[in-house]
Structure formats: C-alpha cells, structure tokens
Amino acid sequence: MTSIKRWMNPRVWAYVFGYLFAVMMIAPLLWMLISAFKEPGSTVTILGKLFGTPFSLESFAKVMKPDxxxxxxxxxxxxxxxxxxxxxxxxxxxxxxxxxxxxxxxxxxxxxxxxxxxxxxxxxxxxxxxxxxxxxxxxxxxxxxxxxxxxxxxxxxxxxxxxxxxxxxxxxxxxxxxxxxxxxxxxxxxxxxxxxxxxxxxxxxxxxxxxxxxxxxxxxxxxxxxxxxxxxxxxxxxxFATDLAVPMASNVLASIPALLVFLFFQKHIIKGISMTGIK
Amino acid sequence: MKQHRSHAYKNYLAALAFLAPFMVIYLWFWIYPIIKGFMTSLSKGSMGGEKTFAGLDNYSYMMSDDKFWSSLWNTLYFILISTPSIVVLGLVLALIVNMKLKGTTLLRTAFFMPYMLSVSVIGSIWVFILQSRTGFIAETLSSMGITMGVSFFGSWGMGWLSILIATLWWTAGFNMILFLAGLQEIPDDLYEAADIDGAGAWNKFRFITMPSLKGVTALVVILQTISSFKLFGQTWLITKGGPGTSTTPLVHYIYQIAFKQWDTGYAAAVSFVLFLIIALISLIQYKLLMSKS
Known part of the structure; x- marks a missing residue:
C-alpha cells in the first residue's frame, strides 16, 4: 500500500524526469566541451571513446592561431x-x-x-x-x-x-x-x-x-x-568536413562570454524574460 | 491664460527633446524601410541596378510560384509541430522547477543554459550529432554494429524533425521561464483551499493550475508562431533548406531570392507578405491581451 502511494507521489516523478531532462539538456554541451579537448583532426567521437585519452589543447591553439x-x-x-x-x-x-x-x-x-x-x-x-x-x-x-x-x-x-x-x-x-x-x-x-x-x-x-x-x-x-x-x-x-575537435573548440570559445554573462546575471535574465511575458 | 499657454509650449519642447532621438532612429530604420520595401515590391530589377515600375506583377507571380507556397507550407508545418511540443515541454520543465525539489537551481540552470548559446553553436552541435555516417549518433550506432537506416537530413520529415529537436533543445528554457512566471502568479491560498477540500494533485493541476495558465499558454503559442515565421538560422545552418527545398521556410526563401538570385523586387514582395502575416498575428495577440485586462 505504501509503495503504491509512493509510486503515485508526483514529487518522485518530478525528481526522475527533472534530472533526466537536466542530463538531456547538458549532454550535448558536455559533448561539445569534451570533443574540443581532443587532438585536431579527431573525427566524431563515439560514445565508448569519448572519455578516453589523449586530451590536448591543440585544437584551441589552432582556432586561436592568427592566420x-x-x-x-x-x-x-x-x-x-x-x-x-x-x-x-x-x-x-x-x-x-x-x-x-x-x-x-x-x-x-x-x-x-x-x-x-x-x-x-x-x-x-x-x-x-x-x-x-x-x-x-x-x-x-x-x-x-x-x-x-x-x-x-x-x-x-x-x-x-x-x-x-x-x-x-x-x-x-x-x-x-x-x-x-x-x-x-x-x-x-x-x-x-x-x-x-x-x-x-x-x-x-x-x-x-x-x-x-x-x-x-x-x-x-x-x-x-x-x-x-x-x-x-x-x-x-x-x-572542416570531418574534423570535430577544431570546430568544437571554436564553439566552446564562442560560448564562454554568453555563459559567463548567464552565470553572473541569471536573476536579471529570468526577470527580463518574465517581463516580456507579463505585459 | 498666457501662463497656461507657455506651460503647454514648454511641455511640448520637453517632450520633443526626449522623443526626438528615439523617433529619428525609429522612423529611419523601422518605418521608412516598410514603405521603401513596399515600393520596391512594385518594381522589377536587381539589387543596385535599374528598377522599372511593374505594378502588382511580383504579387501575381507569387500566387503561381510553387516555391513560395512550399516555403509557406513549410513554415506552417513547423508551427504545427513546434508549438504543441514547446508548450508541453516548457510547461513540464516549469512545473518541475516550481516544485522546489532538492537542487532546483541546478535544474533550472541546466534547462535554461542552451538558450544562452548562439544559434551558430547550436547548429554546429546538432550537425555533428545528427549527420549521417560521420555524426555522433551514426558512429556510435555503427561501433555497436548497427547501421543507421535513416538519414536525419535526407528527407522532408527527418529534416524537420532535426530542426525541431535543435529548436526544442535551444528554446525550451525560454518558454519554461514564461510558464514559471505564470505559475508564480497563482495565489497560494487557492491550493490551500483545495487541500482543505482534500483535492488530489491531479485535480489541483486540472482545476487550478491549468485554468490559471491560460494567458501564458496563449502568449507562448503566439510567440512560437511568430518566431516560426521568422525561422532562418536553424534551417540555414542545419539542413541548408534541403533536401531540395523541403526544409526552406519563408525567411530562408526570401534570403535566397534577394541574395542568391538578386531579384530584389520579388524578394520585397514576399517580405511584404511576411510583414502582413506577422502584423495580423500581432493584432490578434493585442486583441487577446486587451480583452484580458
């Protein structure tokens, strides 16, 4: 009886789906970040090799190279x-x-x-x-x-x-x-x-x-x-047709300013969006 | 009497001083282009070249232009698939965040984070995940010995599915915030009264939450409809409008006419139709808001 009651509790479901959604939202970002630390020329990393070495900063260097x-x-x-x-x-x-x-x-x-x-x-x-x-x-x-x-x-x-x-x-x-x-x-x-x-x-x-x-x-x-x-x-x-690491390094570099703004001004951002809605 | 008049005059000058900078920019870069665009739509000729008056030729051509109708249908199709899914996803995420679970800040941050990224980064990420043979999904499947039978960018249906996935992932957080604002405006005593009556969670949602969110839902639907009419970045970056023209929405088509075929008059005509459609939707939105308050 109690186990059924627990099963029906919306909070339990909220935890399950909440964290599931959070993982789904974050996963592509995490994948972008990890891929950026692969060597230049790395092709699309399959799930099994994603966390394997070698990691390098070469891709970032290549993006930053002033050529x-x-x-x-x-x-x-x-x-x-x-x-x-x-x-x-x-x-x-x-x-x-x-x-x-x-x-x-x-x-x-x-x-x-x-x-x-x-x-x-x-x-x-x-x-x-x-x-x-x-x-x-x-x-x-x-x-x-x-x-x-x-x-x-x-x-x-x-x-x-x-x-x-x-x-x-x-x-x-x-x-x-x-x-x-x-x-x-x-x-x-x-x-x-x-x-x-x-x-x-x-x-x-x-x-x-x-x-x-x-x-x-x-x-x-x-x-x-x-x-x-x-x-x-x-x-x-x-x-870059097949190279994954260098494009992802450029994505990461391009996203840093926006993500910093977000982390510092999260409250204002949310207020700003709510205001466009409430009017 | 004299004093009164000088007072009005002073007000007039003050208002003028405060309004002038705004109005100059606004008339120059918003209102004038609409008029210029309409005039251009009545002419034939390329960008920068000689233009001749052509009456309504561009508009009558539009009526028989299959590509125009298919881009309009593509836009409507995207509204049909994206609006219900963004409403459901935005609402579900907002409900979850509003339940004040452990780690709510973390959840809200995770849900909202993709919205902060540039559309170019979004496009790039999803191309590398979805593309056939060398995409993340295809390679992961093939490393497990499974060949991916379908190609994400290979057909009308799959192309739009890819655009939808990327768009949902990108903008769900934005719509969540709108719903969250709506949820937080519902007075607590409504729920407390329902508790006293012994109402269950589902009934509280059905009879308190849902009716209170009518206004926000209408807003989300209208905003999503308008942004679907403005859809450009995702199709341009992810499917390139293809295969063929199957994922080319209206703005993407305008871009092609104006800046690939350089047919300025016709591009201006299609733009003017886009303007009329969005003006109509905004009027409906305005009417809805007015009737509410």
Missing part, C-alpha cells in the same frame, strides 16, 4: 561592441521616449504611442531587403554603423519601460516639480534610478538578442574582420 581563417578575438570583440552599443542606445533612447509619452502632456501623444506600438508588429526579417539597399546606398557595408543601427529593438524596450514608468506614484514627480527641478533633472534623478532594475532586465534581454543575431550581420558583414561570432563561426567551420 586569418578564424579571427576569434576579433569576432568576439565585434559581437561585444555591437551588443553593448545597441543595448545602451536602445535602452537610453527608449527610457527618454517612454518618460515623455508617460509623463509629459503634449498634443499628438496618442498618435506617437500608436506609431511605436505598430513597430512591435514589424519583424526585422521582413525589412532586411530594403534595409540592405539603404545600407549599401549609404556606403555602410562592412561597417559598425551597418551592424548597429538597423534592427534595434526600440518598440519592445519602449513598451516595457513605459509600463514601469506608468506605475510610479505621481507624488514623487510633483514633489520634484515643486522643488523647481527641470524636466531633464526629473528624468536623471527620479526616473533613471527608480527604473534601473527594469532597465537592467531589458538590457540583458536585448543584449542576448543582439548577441544571437545571425541574418542581418551575415548580410552586411562580408569582410572576415567585420563578422560577429554567429557569422564567423559557420564560415570558419565550413572548411
């Missing part, structure tokens, strides 16, 4: 530059715009709000063709400008920040106005510090999107030196 095929440092740097600049601009401009629409009474506000809201319905994928023409016409091919300005997630950041600013108590702003604070000071002294945790969550969400962006950077960065990681990695790996 122009894999510019790992450069690609990582490009991804970081594009990600950080895009995130900073998006969040700052959105915070200003959200503050204006939320707290300053002016004519045409409804129109502006509707116009920005409409942007939520436009996927970047559906405007890459005209964007590519614009960028080419401006002579921006293979430049940071081309990588950074198009496709910033302005409407999403605006909406999330506006929702937060809407909820702030009016007394706070009135008190500041009484003290004769200018409108920029109100933003800098009240809105900015109070919404900093929302801004952090939005920032991380936008940074991840930017970090993962493949289609747009692939179109505008054809120079090896201007590629971001998602573009550079497949280009580099396409020359």
């Amino acid at each position: 122009g095929t894999a510019m790992m440092w450069r690609w990582t740097l490009n991804s970081v530059i594009v990600g950080v600049v895009q995130t900073a601009i998006t969040v700052l401009l959105s915070s200003w715009a959200a503050f204006a629409v939320s707290r300053i009474p002016f004519k045409g506000k409804t129109f502006i709000f509707a116009l920005i809201l409409a942007g939520m319905m436009v996927p970047v994928e559906s405007i890459v063709v005209p964007l590519f023409q614009m960028v080419t016409d401006m002579g921006w091919s293979n430049s940071y400008n081309a990588l950074i300005w198009p496709g910033m997630m302005l409407p999403l950041a605006f909406l999330i920040l506006k929702q937060f600013i809407d909820q702030l108590p009016n007394e706070l702003l009135e008190a500041a106005k009484m003290d004769g604070a200018g409108i920029f000071r109100i933003w800098a002294r009240i809105i900015f510090p109070l919404s900093s945790s929302s801004m952090a969550a939005v920032s991380i969400f936008i940074f991840i999107q930017s970090w993962n962006n493949l289609l747009w950077p692939m179109l505008v960065a054809q120079d090896t030196a201007m590629m971001t990681l998602p573009v550079g990695i497949p280009t580099f790996q396409s020359i």
Whole structure:
C-alpha cells in the first residue's frame, strides 16, 4: 500500500524526469566541451571513446592561431561592441521616449504611442531587403554603423519601460516639480534610478538578442574582420568536413562570454524574460 | 491664460527633446524601410541596378510560384509541430522547477543554459550529432554494429524533425521561464483551499493550475508562431533548406531570392507578405491581451 502511494507521489516523478531532462539538456554541451579537448583532426567521437585519452589543447591553439581563417578575438570583440552599443542606445533612447509619452502632456501623444506600438508588429526579417539597399546606398557595408543601427529593438524596450514608468506614484514627480527641478533633472534623478532594475532586465534581454543575431550581420558583414561570432563561426567551420575537435573548440570559445554573462546575471535574465511575458 | 499657454509650449519642447532621438532612429530604420520595401515590391530589377515600375506583377507571380507556397507550407508545418511540443515541454520543465525539489537551481540552470548559446553553436552541435555516417549518433550506432537506416537530413520529415529537436533543445528554457512566471502568479491560498477540500494533485493541476495558465499558454503559442515565421538560422545552418527545398521556410526563401538570385523586387514582395502575416498575428495577440485586462 505504501509503495503504491509512493509510486503515485508526483514529487518522485518530478525528481526522475527533472534530472533526466537536466542530463538531456547538458549532454550535448558536455559533448561539445569534451570533443574540443581532443587532438585536431579527431573525427566524431563515439560514445565508448569519448572519455578516453589523449586530451590536448591543440585544437584551441589552432582556432586561436592568427592566420586569418578564424579571427576569434576579433569576432568576439565585434559581437561585444555591437551588443553593448545597441543595448545602451536602445535602452537610453527608449527610457527618454517612454518618460515623455508617460509623463509629459503634449498634443499628438496618442498618435506617437500608436506609431511605436505598430513597430512591435514589424519583424526585422521582413525589412532586411530594403534595409540592405539603404545600407549599401549609404556606403555602410562592412561597417559598425551597418551592424548597429538597423534592427534595434526600440518598440519592445519602449513598451516595457513605459509600463514601469506608468506605475510610479505621481507624488514623487510633483514633489520634484515643486522643488523647481527641470524636466531633464526629473528624468536623471527620479526616473533613471527608480527604473534601473527594469532597465537592467531589458538590457540583458536585448543584449542576448543582439548577441544571437545571425541574418542581418551575415548580410552586411562580408569582410572576415567585420563578422560577429554567429557569422564567423559557420564560415570558419565550413572548411572542416570531418574534423570535430577544431570546430568544437571554436564553439566552446564562442560560448564562454554568453555563459559567463548567464552565470553572473541569471536573476536579471529570468526577470527580463518574465517581463516580456507579463505585459 | 498666457501662463497656461507657455506651460503647454514648454511641455511640448520637453517632450520633443526626449522623443526626438528615439523617433529619428525609429522612423529611419523601422518605418521608412516598410514603405521603401513596399515600393520596391512594385518594381522589377536587381539589387543596385535599374528598377522599372511593374505594378502588382511580383504579387501575381507569387500566387503561381510553387516555391513560395512550399516555403509557406513549410513554415506552417513547423508551427504545427513546434508549438504543441514547446508548450508541453516548457510547461513540464516549469512545473518541475516550481516544485522546489532538492537542487532546483541546478535544474533550472541546466534547462535554461542552451538558450544562452548562439544559434551558430547550436547548429554546429546538432550537425555533428545528427549527420549521417560521420555524426555522433551514426558512429556510435555503427561501433555497436548497427547501421543507421535513416538519414536525419535526407528527407522532408527527418529534416524537420532535426530542426525541431535543435529548436526544442535551444528554446525550451525560454518558454519554461514564461510558464514559471505564470505559475508564480497563482495565489497560494487557492491550493490551500483545495487541500482543505482534500483535492488530489491531479485535480489541483486540472482545476487550478491549468485554468490559471491560460494567458501564458496563449502568449507562448503566439510567440512560437511568430518566431516560426521568422525561422532562418536553424534551417540555414542545419539542413541548408534541403533536401531540395523541403526544409526552406519563408525567411530562408526570401534570403535566397534577394541574395542568391538578386531579384530584389520579388524578394520585397514576399517580405511584404511576411510583414502582413506577422502584423495580423500581432493584432490578434493585442486583441487577446486587451480583452484580458
């Protein structure tokens, strides 16, 4: 009787499936990591030989070798530059715009709000063709400008920040106005510090999107030196047909920054994703 | 009266100052491309070359273009297979994490970790695992004396299965977080009341958890539908859209028309249709959210 009761306990099942799923999610990552420590030229490691020696750092060395095929440092740097600049601009401009629409009474506000809201319905994928023409016409091919300005997630950041600013108590702003604070000071002294945790969550969400962006950077960065990681990695790996170790070493190197960000900012990341959902 | 007017004027200037930088970038890189894209879709000519006005020719060609219809059908097929599986997997993972087992942080980290990787790394990992003859699965099987009878990238069905596996593995954690947020909004006293009534675990799930998650589930379904319409990275990296065009979704097809065949006008027309579809879905989403609150 008790054994049947135990059998029916959902917690037991949760343990079984929880750890089973965890193993399934981690296994490909672990396989990537172990394969990267094999010698260059190693073919796909079968399960039986996965943990066998020899291990070496040669594959990493080969990826890092500055012979122009894999510019790992450069690609990582490009991804970081594009990600950080895009995130900073998006969040700052959105915070200003959200503050204006939320707290300053002016004519045409409804129109502006509707116009920005409409942007939520436009996927970047559906405007890459005209964007590519614009960028080419401006002579921006293979430049940071081309990588950074198009496709910033302005409407999403605006909406999330506006929702937060809407909820702030009016007394706070009135008190500041009484003290004769200018409108920029109100933003800098009240809105900015109070919404900093929302801004952090939005920032991380936008940074991840930017970090993962493949289609747009692939179109505008054809120079090896201007590629971001998602573009550079497949280009580099396409020359290795059977070699497993070197491509996996490049995967590991490409993943380290994102995984570090995750380990340090796990709470913010989860908050950022929840916020896109709750709205 | 005069003072009132100057106040409104001051507000106007302030609003303008705060809005201007945002609006410049937004109009330049979001709104203008839509208009430019629509104009381009009414023309014939290649990227950078001379363009001539062609009316609705591109659109009428689209209606008879088998490749367009097959890429649209491929996209719809991916929605059909990916949406139910991402809902079930995301919900199950969220329920597990929400039960506060021993090692919950570890479980949540493991479930979410793949989402942090770049789509290029995801693609590369799954190609090396799944590819025939030299893939991890094929080699492991053959070392045990089993020949793998099917090829993961060899047919329409298996190709989509590979894309589905990679996508589920990559994004399950993201959807888990959405469900988790929904679960944590359910007030505890609902469950406590059910405990007093002596309700079992299944009934609590059936009559409290499931109805409370309606909103989140609708959100996950819509987000997955939209992201299926934007599907590009996985097919481009894993199956290359093949065999033939069997795993080529809409965005992948647009990419081919625009940047392999350089038929800018037609690519813009297909893009505009994609824009209309996603705008429609977003409108439905907006209506749903509005009716809720």
